[in-house]
Amino acid sequence: MVMMRSLCSGYKALVIGASGGIGAAVADCLERDLRCDEVFHLSRRHFAGFDLRDPESVAAAASHIQSRDAEIDLIFNATGALIIDGREPEKSLKAIDADAMAAQFAVNAIGPALLLKHFHTFLPRGRRSIFASVSARVGSIGDNRLGGWYSYRASKAAQNQIIRTAAVEIARLRPKAVVAALHPGTVKTSLSDPFAGQRDRLTPRDSAARMLTVLDGLESPQSGGFFAYDGSLIEW
Numbered sequence: 001m002v003m004m005r006s007l008c009s010g011y012k013a014l015v016i017g018a019s020g021g022i023g024a025a026v027a028d029c030l031e032r033d034l035r036c037d038e039v040f041h042l043s044r045r046h047f048a049g050f051d052l053r054d055p056e057s058v059a060a061a062a063s064h065i066q067s068r069d070a071e072i073d074l075i076f077n078a079t080g081a082l083i084i085d086g087r088e089p090e091k092s093l094k095a096i097d098a099d100a101m102a103a104q105f106a107v108n109a110i111g112p113a114l115l116l117k118h119f120h121t122f123l124p125r126g127r128r129s130i131f132a133s134v135s136a137r138v139g140s141i142g143d144n145r146l147g148g149w150y151s152y153r154a155s156k157a158a159q160n161q162i163i164r165t166a167a168v169e170i171a172r173l174r175p176k177a178v179v180a181a182l183h184p185g186t187v188k189t190s191l192s193d194p195f196a197g198q199r200d201r202l203t204p205r206d207s208a209a210r211m212l213t214v215l216d217g218l219e220s221p222q223s224g225g226f227f228a229y230d231g232s233l234i235e236w
């Protein structure tokens with residue numbers, strides 16, 4: 001049972017990618033939190049025309065939510081993709097394809113940048129707020145020992161840089177805000193199914209609850225960091 005004690009009582013939350021394995025579990029945890037007043041769901045399923053690859057659709061989704069409520073205390077981005085248009089992650093340099101790489105950047109890096117652009121203004125100025133974005137440990141350059149997956153790794157590394165940069169800017173007007181990149185663990189969802197093999201995977205609910213607990217414990221000086229579901233800091 002998750003309780004976001006660091007947020008005000010009656011807080012509002014928005015889960016972007018609420019149709020996904022992890023996003024749905026995050027939304028469910030928040031809906032069960034007695035301190036939470038309302039959870040907005042955003043995804044291609046919940047908002048017609050919404051697609052991270054279409055910048056205008058991101059702006060339109062933000063305007064739609066703005067017309068319902070101005071302030072959202074917790075924004076959780078759980079969007080992302082590993083296989084796009086049937087293209088599997090690259091095993092070698094010879095598999096690199098410019099269009100496939102551009103698609104990865106569109107969803108995993110530019111998409112989160114557009115979400116920050118259009119949604120950070122929903123974070124209240126005078127009290128604590130959180131903008132979290134699910135990245136992936138494989139986006140860590142320092143932690144890369146296995147190689148492969150060029151486009152996904154690079155797009156997540158770019159997302160991490162965008163999160164870090166946004167944290168610096170957002171802190172100027174919202175000094176109590178926490179902006180964080182997260183690694184959810186290896187989680188049993190359709191994204192990881194093709195690559196799971198015999199690996200142990202977290203359930204979406206366990207991953208979601210653990211990430212929310214980590215976020216609840218982060219202080220504003222930790223804003224701009226990259227954290228795993230167990231609370232450990234991941235190197236860039």
Ligand SMILES: NC(=O)c1ccc[n+]([C@@H]2O[C@H](COP(=O)([O-])OP(=O)(O)OC[C@H]3O[C@@H](n4cnc5c(N)ncnc54)[C@H](OP(=O)(O)O)[C@@H]3O)[C@@H](O)[C@H]2O)c1
Nearest residue numbers: 017019020021022044051052079080136186187189191192
């Ligand atoms: N599962 C893991 O083991 C694992 C490990 C490390 C990191 N991650 C990261 O965790 C995040 C969530 O992944 P998941 O495992 O929950 O996968 P998932 O079940 O496939 O969910 C992905 C979510 O992203 C949305 N999405 C994908 N492309 C989109 C687009 N172009 N426009 C708008 N929304 C789009 C999906 O929407 P639709 O439902 O409309 O397709 C869905 O809501 C991703 O960022 C992933 O990289 C996962």
